[in-house]
Amino acid sequence: MNLITNLKQSTANCIHQLYGVQIQPEQVLVNATKPEIEGDYTIVLFAFVKQLGKSPELLGNELGAAMLADMKGVLTDFNIVKGFLNFTISNQFWFDYIKNANADNLLPKTNMPRKIMVEYSSPNTNKPLHLGHLRNNFLGWSIAEILKLQGNDVVKTCIVNDRGIHICKSMIAWQLFANGATPADTNQKGDHFVGDYYVKFNDAYKAQVAELVAGGKTQELAEKEAPIQKGAQEMLLKWEQGDAATMDLWKRMNTWVYEGFDTTYKKIGSDFVKTYYESNTYLLGKELVEQGLAKKVFYQKEDGSVWIDLTGDGLDEKIVRRKDGTSVYITQDIGLAEVKQKEFNTDASIYVVGDEQNYHFKVLKLICQKLKLPAADGIYHLSYGMVELPTGKMKSREGTVVDADDLVDEMINISKEKTESLGKVSEFTQDQLTELYNTIGLGALKFFLLRVDPKKKMIFNPEESIDFHGFTGPFIQYTHARIKSILRKTGTSIQLTISDLLPLEKALAIELSNFPAVINEAADTLDPSKVAIYTFNLAKLFNSFYAELSIANAESEDKKQLRIQLGILTAATLQKGMRALGIDVPEQM
RNA sequence: GGUUCGGUAGCUCAGCUGGAUAGAGCGUCAUCCUUCUAAGAUGAGGGCCAUUGGUUCGAAUCCAAUCCGAAUCACCA
Numbered sequence: 001m002n003l004i005t006n007l008k009q010s011t012a013n014c015i016h017q018l019y020g021v022q023i024q025p026e027q028v029l030v031n032a033t034k035p036e037i038e039g040d041y042t043i044v045l046f047a048f049v050k051q052l053g054k055s056p057e058l059l060g061n062e063l064g065a066a067m068l069a070d071m072k073g074v075l076t077d078f079n080i081v082k083g084f085l086n087f088t089i090s091n092q093f094w095f096d097y098i099k100n101a102n103a104d105n106l107l108p109k110t111n112m113p114r115k116i117m118v119e120y121s122s123p124n125t126n127k128p129l130h131l132g133h134l135r136n137n138f139l140g141w142s143i144a145e146i147l148k149l150q151g152n153d154v155v156k157t158c159i160v161n162d163r164g165i166h167i168c169k170s171m172i173a174w175q176l177f178a179n180g181a182t183p184a185d186t187n188q189k190g191d192h193f194v195g196d197y198y199v200k201f202n203d204a205y206k207a208q209v210a211e212l213v214a215g216g217k218t219q220e221l222a223e224k225e226a227p228i229q230k231g232a233q234e235m236l237l238k239w240e241q242g243d244a245a246t247m248d249l250w251k252r253m254n255t256w257v258y259e260g261f262d263t264t265y266k267k268i269g270s271d272f273v274k275t276y277y278e279s280n281t282y283l284l285g286k287e288l289v290e291q292g293l294a295k296k297v298f299y300q301k302e303d304g305s306v307w308i309d310l311t312g313d314g315l316d317e318k319i320v321r322r323k324d325g326t327s328v329y330i331t332q333d334i335g336l337a338e339v340k341q342k343e344f345n346t347d348a349s350i351y352v353v354g355d356e357q358n359y360h361f362k363v364l365k366l367i368c369q370k371l372k373l374p375a376a377d378g379i380y381h382l383s384y385g386m387v388e389l390p391t392g393k394m395k396s397r398e399g400t401v402v403d404a405d406d407l408v409d410e411m412i413n414i415s416k417e418k419t420e421s422l423g424k425v426s427e428f429t430q431d432q433l434t435e436l437y438n439t440i441g442l443g444a445l446k447f448f449l450l451r452v453d454p455k456k457k458m459i460f461n462p463e464e465s466i467d468f469h470g471f472t473g474p475f476i477q478y479t480h481a482r483i484k485s486i487l488r489k490t491g492t493s494i495q496l497t498i499s500d501l502l503p504l505e506k507a508l509a510i511e512l513s514n515f516p517a518v519i520n521e522a523a524d525t526l527d528p529s530k531v532a533i534y535t536f537n538l539a540k541l542f543n544s545f546y547a548e549l550s551i552a553n554a555e556s557e558d559k560k561q562l563r564i565q566l567g568i569l570t571a572a573t574l575q576k577g578m579r580a581l582g583i584d585v586p587e588q589m
Numbered sequence: 590g591g592u593u594c595g596g597u598a599g600c601u602c603a604g605c606u607g608g609a610u611a612g613a614g615c616g617u618c619a620u621c622c623u624u625c626u627a628a629g630a631u632g633a634g635g636g637c638c639a640u641u642g643g644u645u646c647g648a649a650u651c652c653a654a655u656c657c658g659a660a661u662c663a664c665c666a
Contacts, residue, residue: 034609044608046646083646084609124666164666278666305664314592315662322664329666358593359661385594386660393659424626440628451614452602456595457659464600468628470614471602478628486625533603536613547621547630589628 003089003513004030004041006071011043014066019052032510038079039086040510046083056083091501094509098565099496103572107516109151117155117344118144120352121272125162125257126170127195127396129264129404131387131460132354135449137268139384140352141582142450142528149580150523155344158272159336162254163279168235170194171249172228173201183256189405191260194253195396202397204228264405268442269582274343276336282327284335288371289321297370308367318363333364334371341375348378350526355383355455382526385457387449402462411466412441418468425588436586440474443583447473450581451532471536473583476574479539480585482546483571490552492568494561501562504545508566511538515573519580528581535577542570 008025015023027047033039045056045063052059060080067087068075077088120140123129129137144154174197183193205228212222223229238246289306292298298306298320306321320331327335340349351361361381368376386393387402394401416437419425425436448466452458468474501509514534522530551567554560575585 029606029608031608037609042609046608050646082609122666161666166666282666316591319664324664326664328664332666354660355594356660357666360666362593383594388659418628422626422628424628456602459601461601464615467601467615470628472614472628474628475614478626482626482629489625529603533613540613543629544631546625550625552625589626 002517003074003093004517006074007041007043007067007087010067010070011063014063014070015048015052018062018066021052023048023051033086037081037084037086038088039077040089040506041087043085043087044083045080045085049083056080060085091506094501094506095496095499095562097513098509098562098569101512101565101569103568106569106573106576107149107519113151113153114347115153115155115345116147117157117340117346117349118147118352119157119159119340119349121158121270122353123158123160123261124166125160125191125194125254126166126198128189128191128260130394130396131402131404131407132394134268134404134407134445135384135387135458136352136354137270138446138449138582139382139454139528141269142531142580143350143352143382143526145580145582146519146523146528146531149519149576155273155346156271157274157276157340159276159278159281161278163239163250163282165232165236166198167250167253168232168239169201170198171246171253172231172235173197173204174253175249176204176228183259189260189263190256190258191264192403192405193260194257199397199399201228201232264408267408267438268404276340278332281336281339282332284339285327285331285333286321286325286335288334288338288373289331292320292367292371295371297367308370310363310366313366315359315363315366318367320367330360330364330367333360334367334373337364337368337375337379338373341373341378346375346378348380349375350380350382352382352384355385355457357381358383380526382454384454387458387460390459390461390463402460408442408445411445412437414465414468415440415444415474418474419589428588436589439584439586440468440477440589443473443477443578443585444468445473446581446583447476447532450528451536453529454527473578474589476535476539476578477583477585478589479542480571480574480578481587481589483542483567483574484587486551487564487567487571490560490564492564494564496561496565497558499558499562502549504541504548505562505566508541508545508570511541512566512569512573515577518577522580531577531580535574535581538570538577539574542567 008028029044064078183190208226303323305323518534551563
C-alpha cells in the first residue's frame with residue numbers, strides 16, 4: 001500500500017535473494033532524498049555494508065539493480081552516493097497516485113477501532129480560564145480529533161474541580177467584601193467576578209500575615225493564624241458537613257462561574273460528552289481502598305491511615321486514606337478511573353494534565369495496576385509543559401496571568417483589523433465577517449499553542465502579538481482560501497490523462513501522500529504538533545508551486561486538469577489537517 | 590539531596606529509533622503584484638547544536654561526567 005513500506009520490504013527481499021541474509025524490513029532506513037541529489041527516496045546502506053562484508057559501491061549496484069527489477073514500474077533509476085542508494089520513482093506511479101487519490105477519503109480508517117476517553121480542561125471554579133487552560137483545551141480537543149480521524153470512538157470528558165479550600169477562599173472574600181454584589185450588578189462575566197474575590201482573598205491574607213508578623217509572630221504561625229485563612233478552613237468544614245447556608249453560597253457562586261465558562265467554551269469550541277464534578281466524585285475510591293487492604297496491596301498504620309509502599313517501584317510511600325477515613329486526591333482518582341471505565345467501557349483513557357502532575361499519574365497508574373483494575377493499563381497521562389511568560393510562571397493569585405477571554409478577544413480583533421486593511425471580502429455580510437474574524441483569530445491562537453511539542457514548556461510574550469505570517473494558522477488558512485478561489489474559477493470536474501510531472505508537481509504529490517503517516521504518528525505519540533508542522537510544510541510547498549506554475553492558465557489542458565486535481569487534494573488535506581487541530585479553514589479571506 | 594524533563598540562529602521552535610553541507614518562522618537586508626488572493630514567493634545574512642570525555646566508518650542525536658534552568662518528591666487539588 002504505502003510506498004515507503006514497499007521499499008523496505010523490497011530491500012529485505014532482495015538482500016535475502018542476493019545474499020541469503022535475512023533482515024527485518026523495519027531495520028531498513030528510508031529517507032527522502034536530499035533536494036540537491038537526484039532521486040526521490042534513499043536507502044541508507046551502511047548498516048548492511050558491515051553485515052554483508054561488501055563495499056557500499058558494490059552492494060548499492062547489486063541491490064539497486066535487483067530492486068529495480070523487483071519494483072518494476074515504480075522505480076525507474078538509481079544512483080549511489082557514498083553509502084546512500086538513491087531511487088527515482090516513476091512519474092507514472094505519482095500520476096496514478098494523484099489520479100486515484102480521493103479528497104473525501106484521504107486516510108484509511110483503522111480496522112481495529114478503540115474506545116478512547118480523552119479527559120481535559122479540568123477548570124477550577126474559583127477563577128477564570130487562562131492561557132494555560134487554553135493550551136490544555138486545544139491539546140485535548142486536537143488529540144481527540146486526531147484519534148477520531150483514525151476511526152476510533154472517542155469520548156471527550158471534563159472534570160470540574162468545583163470544591164476545596166480554593167473555592168472557599170473566593171466565597172469568604174465575597175462574604176467579607178462584596179456587600180451582596182452579583183456579576184449582573186458589576187456587569188462582569190461570572191467567572192471573572194468570582195476570580196476577583198480570589199485575588200481579594202489573597203491580598204487580605206497577605207496584609208493580615210504582615211500585620212501579625214509585625215506584632216511579633218513568626219511567619220509560619222502568622223500564616224496559620226490569619227483570620228481570613230481560618231475563616232476559609234472553617235467554611236470548608238461546613239461545606240463538608242453540608243451546612244445549608246454554605247452550600248447555598250457555594251452553589252450560587254459556582255453558577256456564576258459556569259455561566260462565564262459557558263461563554264468561553266462556546267467561543268473556543270467545546271463538546272464534552274460528559275462532565276464530572278469533583279463534588280460528586282471526591283468520595284469515590286473508598287471501597288477500592290477496602291479491597292486493596294484485603295488484597296494486601298495497601299497496609300494500615302497504627303493511627304489508622306492507609307498507605308501503599310511503592311519504594312519497590314522506585315517511588316515513595318503514598319497515603320491513600322487519611323486516619324479520619326477521608327479520601328485524598330489519589331483515592332478519588334482511583335475511584336474515578338474505575339467509574340469512567342465502567343460507564344463508557346473504554347479501552348484507553350487519556351488524561352490531559354500539566355507536567356507538574358507527572359508523579360501523581362505515575363502513582364495512579366501503578367496503584368490501579370496493583371489493584372488489577374480493568375482501567376489500569378489504559379491510563380495514559382498526556383503531560384504538557386507550562387505556558388510561561390518571559391518574566392516566569394503565571395500566578396493567578398498575583399494576577400500575573402494571561403486571561404483566556406482577553407486573549408481570544410484580542411486575537412479576533414487583530415484578525416478583524418488585518419482583514420479590513422486587506423479588503424478582500426467586501427461582499428461578506430456582517431455575520432459572515434464575524435464568523436471569519438473568529439475563524440482566523442482562533443486559528444492563529446490554536447495553531448500557536450499546538451505547533452510546539454506538548455511535552456515542552458513554552459514561552460508566551462504578551463508584548464508581541466501572535467503572528468499572522470509564516471508558520472501560523474492564518475498562513476495555512478490563507479493557502480486554503482487561495483486554492484478555493486482558483487477552484488471556483490476553474491471548476492472541479494476533471495479528466496486526468498497521461499502526463500509528465502514537473503518537479504514541483506511531483507514534490508506536491510509526495511508531500512500529499514505522507515498525510516496518513518503523519519496522522520498515525522501524531523496519534524501514536526499524542527502529539528498534534530506533528531500535524532501542525534505537516535500542514536505548514538504542505539501549504540508552503542503549495543505556495544511555491546502556485547508562484548511557479550499557473551493552474552487556470554496552464555500550458556496545456558492536460559496540465560490544467562492535473563493541477564486542478566492537485567489543488568483539490570491539497571485543499572482537502574489542509575482542511576483535514578487543520579480540523580485535526582480544531583481549526584477551521586475559510587473558503588475566502 | 591533523589592527522580593524526571595529541558596539547554597540547537599538575535600527571538601520562538603523543528604530535527605533526537607545515529608547518516609549526506611544542521612532546518613523553519615519571526616526580525617534584518619534585497620528582489621517580485623497591468624497574469625489564478627502579496628495573510629504570498631525568491632534570495633542574502635545569521636550556528637563551537639551548554640561544556641568535556643567516550644562509543645564508531647559516521648554523533649545535534651547514543652553513553653558518562655560537569656554546568657545552567659524547570660517540575661516533583663504534600664494527609665493541596
